[in-house]
Amino acid sequence: xxxxxxxxxxxxLKKYFGVIHAVDGIDLQIPKGSLFGVLGPNGAGKTTTxxxxxxxxxxxxxxxxxxxxxxxxxxxxxxxxxxxxxxxLVLYPRLNARENIHLIAQMHGMSKKxxxxxxxxxxxxxxxLDRSKELVKNYSGGMKRRINVLMAVIHxxxxxxxxxxxxxxxxxxxxxxxxxxxxFQEKDSTIILTTHSMEEADDLSDELIIIDHGKIITQxxxxxxxxxxxxxxxxxxxxxxxxxxxEIIERAxxxxxxxxxxxxGKHRIVLNALDGLRRVSEIMxxxxxxxxxxxxxxxxxxxxxxxxxxxxxxx
Amino acid sequence: xxxxxxxxxxxxxxxxxxxxxxxMIREISQLVWIFGYPLVFILLFRFGYGLETFNIxxxxxxxLAPIVLISQLAGHFAEEKESGTLQRLITTxxxxxxxxxxxxxxxxxxxxxxxxxxxxxxxxxxxxxxxxANIFLLFFIPFIVAxxxxxxxxxxxxxxRTASSAGGLAWFIILxxxxxxxxxxxxxxxxxxxxxxxxxxxxxxxxxxxxxDLVGLNIIFIAIWGIGxxxxxxxxxxxxxxxx
Numbered sequence: 001x002x003x004x005x006x007x008x009x010x011x012x013l014k015k016y017f018g019v020i021h022a023v024d025g026i027d028l029q030i031p032k033g034s035l036f037g038v039l040g041p042n043g044a045g046k047t048t049t050x051x052x053x054x055x056x057x058x059x060x061x062x063x064x065x066x067x068x069x070x071x072x073x074x075x076x077x078x079x080x081x082x083x084x085x086x087x088x089l090v091l092y093p094r095l096n097a098r099e100n101i102h103l104i105a106q107m108h109g110m111s112k113k114x115x116x117x118x119x120x121x122x123x124x125x126x127x128x129l130d131r132s133k134e135l136v137k138n139y140s141g142g143m144k145r146r147i148n149v150l151m152a153v154i155h156x157x158x159x160x161x162x163x164x165x166x167x168x169x170x171x172x173x174x175x176x177x178x179x180x181x182x183x184f185q186e187k188d189s190t191i192i193l194t195t196h197s198m199e200e201a202d203d204l205s206d207e208l209i210i211i212d213h214g215k216i217i218t219q220x221x222x223x224x225x226x227x228x229x230x231x232x233x234x235x236x237x238x239x240x241x242x243x244x245x246x247e248i249i250e251r252a253x254x255x256x257x258x259x260x261x262x263x264x265g266k267h268r269i270v271l272n273a274l275d276g277l278r279r280v281s282e283i284m285x286x287x288x289x290x291x292x293x294x295x296x297x298x299x300x301x302x303x304x305x306x307x308x309x310x311x312x313x314x315x
Numbered sequence: 316x317x318x319x320x321x322x323x324x325x326x327x328x329x330x331x332x333x334x335x336x337x338x339m340i341r342e343i344s345q346l347v348w349i350f351g352y353p354l355v356f357i358l359l360f361r362f363g364y365g366l367e368t369f370n371i372x373x374x375x376x377x378x379l380a381p382i383v384l385i386s387q388l389a390g391h392f393a394e395e396k397e398s399g400t401l402q403r404l405i406t407t408x409x410x411x412x413x414x415x416x417x418x419x420x421x422x423x424x425x426x427x428x429x430x431x432x433x434x435x436x437x438x439x440x441x442x443x444x445x446x447x448a449n450i451f452l453l454f455f456i457p458f459i460v461a462x463x464x465x466x467x468x469x470x471x472x473x474x475x476r477t478a479s480s481a482g483g484l485a486w487f488i489i490l491x492x493x494x495x496x497x498x499x500x501x502x503x504x505x506x507x508x509x510x511x512x513x514x515x516x517x518x519x520x521x522x523x524x525x526x527x528d529l530v531g532l533n534i535i536f537i538a539i540w541g542i543g544x545x546x547x548x549x550x551x552x553x554x555x556x557x558x559x
Contacts, residue, residue, distance in 0.1 A: 054406050076408055080319050084406040090399040094341040095334065106330040107407035109322030135341065151403075156318065 006065075007032045007159050007190035008053060013062035015048050015214075022048040024214035025062070030192065035185045037205030037222075038194040039301060041311070045214035046194035047087060050161045053192070054084050067159055080108070085152035087163040087194075089144045093137035097128060097147050100136055101154050108155040115154060122150045125180060142173040149177055153184060160184065162193045166200060178204060198301035210305055217308050225304045230259040233276030234299045235283065237291040238267045245269060248287045255286055262306050270306055272299065327409045331417030335391065336424060349387065349425060353380040353433055356499065361440045373442040374516035375498035377453075378509055380429045381461035382492055386485030388422050388468030393481040396472075396556065411553060419465050419545075426461035430454055447523030452530065456516045459537050463508040466544020467492075473551035508540045 008030040015023040023045040030036045038046050051057035053066055055075045064071045066078045091100050098119055105115035123129045126146040131139070136147060149165055162181065166174040181204060185191050195201050201208050202222045209219045218225060239248060248269060249261035257274040264270055273279060277296045284291060306312060339345050356376045360369040395401040395414075404414055434453060438444065444453075467488050475481040496502055496509025504510055515533035518524040525531075 056402060056406060079406065079408040080322075082406070084403070086399060086403060088399050090403040092334065092338060092400060093398075094338040099334070099337070103330060103334055104403075104407060107322060107327055107404065107409045109320035109326065109408070155320065 005032055006030065006068075007034070008036075008064070008066055008192070010053075010064040011062055013049070013052060013064050014060045015045075015052055015057065016060045021214050023052065023059075026211070026214075026216055028209070028216075030190065032190050033185075033188050034206045035181070035191045035193060035204055037201040037208030038192065038211060039196065039198065039201040039205075039208055039305070040194075040211040041196055041305075044196075044211045046196075046211060047163055048214075049211075050084070050163050050192065050194060054082055054161055055079060081158045083152040083155065083157035083160045085149050085160070085162045085165050087167060089141070089148050091136045091144055091147055091151070094135055096135055097123065097132040097139075097143075097150075100147055101150050104151045105154045110155055118154060118156075119150075122154065125183075126150060126176060142169055145169055145173065146177065149180065156187075157189065159190045160192070162191060164195055165193070166195075166197070174200075198305070202301050208301075210301070210308070212305075212309055218304065222301060225301060226299050229299045229303055229307055230272055230274075232257070232259050232272040232274040232299075234297050234303050235271045235273055235276045235280065235294065236264075236297075237269055237294040239269060239289050239291065240267070241289050242266055244289065248289055251287050252283055255283065258283065260307065262310050264306055264310065264312055270303065272303070272307075322408050324410075324413060327413050328417055328420070331404075331409070331414060332420045332424070335417055335421035339387075339391075339421065339425065345387065349383060349429055350432060352383050353377075353429070354436065357433075357436055357440055366441050369437075369440070370442055370521070372499060373437045374520045375496075375513045377430065377433045377437065377457050377520075378460055378496075378512045378516055379493065379498050380433045381426045381457050381464050382489055382498075382509065384422050384426055384461055384464040385468045385471065385488050386482050387425065388418060388465050389471035389475060389481035389485055390478040391418055391422070392469070392472035392552065393475045394478040397477050401556065411556070412549075415469075415549060415552060419469075422465055422468070423458075423461060426458060426464075427454075430457045430461075433457075444520050445523030448519050449523075449525055452519045452525065453516070456512055456519065456530075456534065456537075459534060459541060460508055460512045462541030463537060463544050466541060466546075466548045469545065469548025469552050473548065473555040506536070508537050511537050511540075 006029055008028055010026050010028040013023060013026045026049060038049065040046050048057065052059050053064060053071060055071055055078050058072065067081050069077045071078065101119050102115055123132050128143060128146060136144060152160060166177050169177065181191060193204060205222060207221050209216045211217065245263040249263060252258050252271050253261050257279060259272040261269060261271045273283065280294065302312060353376060356379060360372050360376065401414065405411055471481060471484060475484060492507060492509045494500060495504040496507050497513050498509055502510040502513060511533040515530045518526065518529040
């Protein structure tokens with residue numbers, strides 16, 4: 001059955017590798033034209049999900065449709081309509097930037113005139129025009145990352161999968177790629193963005209899921225998810241008294257302005273406190289331990305993850 | 316703004332073959348290997364053992380050229396697997412078999428160039444070729460050996476994960492083919508592609524023969540080897556790379 005207004009729909013999608021449940025029953029409905037984030041730590045199942053949806057990897061069980069086509073039966077139709085930017089830098093080192101981009105266009109059957117014009121346009125947007133005839137093996141990591149992105153978009157796909165598109169990029173190059181992704185979405189493409197960067201997910205996504213151990217643990221817009229944590233500020237600090245972490249949290253959460261507390265890793269404690277910045281001293285008086293490295297900030301998607309799992313995204 | 320294109324198999328095959336060929340000729344070490352290895356033996360026989368011995372072994376030295384394609388092809392596909400480019404390609408509407416065929420085609424182009432260069436070099440270094448020798452057969456016999464090399468290369472590519480391991484393991488096929496087939500010594504085994512090819516090449520180059528039992532039959536047996544190895548290689552490669 002073709003569902004016209006959904007770009008992706010999955011039903012109990014699973015992928016097992018022996019005893020490892022890489023993706024463990026994912027149900028998704030992603031509307032067309034949205035920029036949908038998939039946030040989770042390394043090994044959460046993000047890339048495996050993308051590989052199944054882009055028809056590279058067959059699912060163990062469950063169903064999924066991409067742009068109305070079944071991922072098991074309509075592989076070619078899906079491939080004609082998608083672009084995939086892999087997490088790794090997947091380029092031909094002994095071809096130049098243009099040749100790498102052209103190759104993907106040629107596989108999609110674009111006309112020479114079209115792909116040459118579009119390559120020029122794309123290279124210009126990524127500030128790569130002046131070195132586009134050099135072999136890619138001589139490029140810096142950031143330049144390779146940008147070519148990696150361009151190879152996914154040369155054929156103007158209806159649906160784009162970006163798997164950690166800015167991994168390892170410096171802040172300036174990351175901004176260039178983010179602007180490029182936003183620009184692309186404005187042309188009505190649907191974009192699926194996997195990332196373990198909360199900043200990236202927060203900044204770019206219209207809606208997102210957070211996944212962990214192959215399961216969706218929450219879904220919503222970035223503001224909705226952060227809103228669930230309450231209105232307070234996040235206080236994060238290090239304590240030496242590891243064995244007393246639970247008691248410290250218990251004492252802190254007895255304060256009416258402390259909404260919740262979590263222990264993260266061995267030494268750190270995260271508290272959500274209303275007007276936290278002004279009340280640090282009150283909290284210190286109550287918990288009766290010496291805080292180190294204290295920071296006070298607005299809550300982020302990372303705090304959403306900490307709240308749900310007790311771990312950091314990068315743990 | 317999105318357009319759905321209808322890619323043609325022949326165009327995809329052509330563009331991939333060109334890509335493979337460009338990647339190959341832009342790597343100096345690959346060029347040195349393709350042309351340098353057989354050239355070393357030409358120089359060794361010509362200046363080490365003298366022209367008389369070189370005349371006897373020249374047919375085997377020409378057969379040596381397409382044998383190096385075993386490591387070339389295995390290295391090519393291992394590199395595609397290792398770097399993820401094979402996986403990236405199959406996210407586009409290109410079939411795995413088109414990618415595979417393009418790899419074989421680009422190596423066959425290399426084989427053709429290699430054989431022509433080797434034949435010209437042995438002439439340049441003074442080998443006497445029988446005036447009645449059939450020029451087409453001088454090219455065709457080593458060219459058909461290239462198919463068996465591609466078969467061995469595909470089988471090897473199915474099992475290895477990296478280009479460097481492909482290069483190393485290829486020697487376990489190249490050396491036995493080289494020595495058992497009598498390319499540089501007397502043949503020890505009569506039914507392997509290299510010994511069949513060396514015998515047929517010697518008959519054409521030295522004796523100017525086109526006898527069916529020495530040339531035609533050997534070509535048929537080499538072709539059977541080639542088809543068998545390539546079919547086995549394709550089956551193994553498709554199976555081993557089905558889930559990348």
